[in-house]
Amino acid sequence: MPAQPGLAAVRRSFAFKCTLLVIGWVLAAIACTQIPARAFWPASFITLTLPVALGLNGAAAGYWLLRNWRVAVLPLLVLVLTWPHFQRGLALHPLHWAPAAGAAPGQRVRVLSANVRIFNVYPQLHEKDPESPDKLIRWVASQQADIICLQEFYNEPRKAGKRNVLSSVDRIGRQTGRQAFVSKSLTNWIGAEFGMAIFSRYPIVGRGTITFDKLTQNHAMYADLKLPGGDTIRVYNFHLQSMSMEEQDIVDSYSSKDGLKAKGLGLMRRFKRGLVARSVQMDTLTRRFEQCRYPLLLCADLNDLPYSYSYDQLADRFQNAWAAVGTGIGSTYNGRLPFVRIDNQFVGPQWIVDDFRVHYDVPYSDHFPTTAVYRLK
Structure with a gap:
């Protein structure tokens, strides 16, 4: 077995210099996640390179473990310190199991969150499956969730004596014993409501809407819920600014050199505005x-990746x-762009996360629904 090179020789080597550059890259990208795009927008583009930097740092640690374990300490230390950032993009809990009901103390709460894309009400959204509006509403209503948070919500008024598959408040709310709070951003000429909604099996004792400059589909809402044990919790449901980019334009931009020239600059401008x-x-x-x-319990369509200012906050x-x-990655976008996780649930330190699932078997929207089980300590 060849002798390990001395530290002086290592410090002069190209591999060591590359390792230092990668570590600097990792630290700079993490620092950029703390900088809001409104203050310095290029920082947000640097944060997008963090997964690559973290991967290269892991590769450097493996390389030096084989070459010189003393040098490997440096990238390994960085790997340990940045592990929470690594977990943002690639979670690793292969042995996790959700405790059975009653197996662990604490008030258990089941939560469903989904961007339902106005239940595919328009013909172009349900042309591949005309029954998808009914299927999606029926699936949401059938879930055992205690709390349901829906973004890009749609509801048509219930007509006496007539069944309307798009009367989602009635089907998800009244018929399943859930209270409903709809935060409306628009009501059209037939009385149909657009916005967001929270449904709860617990009494809603407080509610509110938070607008961002003006009321659009991109806003926030909250509901205060009284749990059976007497505790009150607050649930936030919010939908941040959309990326304002068509999926086909993004695909075209990287599929050819001409596509990048034709689409790239416009996409960058729109992406910057969204950031x-x-x-x-x-x-x-x-x-x-x-x-x-x-x-607090938060459900959101962030329209932002795990390596972003919004997610970092x-x-x-x-x-x-x-x-x-x-x-795994836990991607939630149902489209041609792979590995995109923009739908998230967050909870405060008073909660224990028992389980979380992305429903890849529910393909009716361009977002996959997520469900979670929490326990209040």
């Missing part, structure tokens, strides 16, 4: 979270359910 808007919206929400005295204050108990 700035979401950073402002997240700052508005975090101020509200810090003022709340109740245990939440991860600094709350537990992400997928990062806490999941295994």
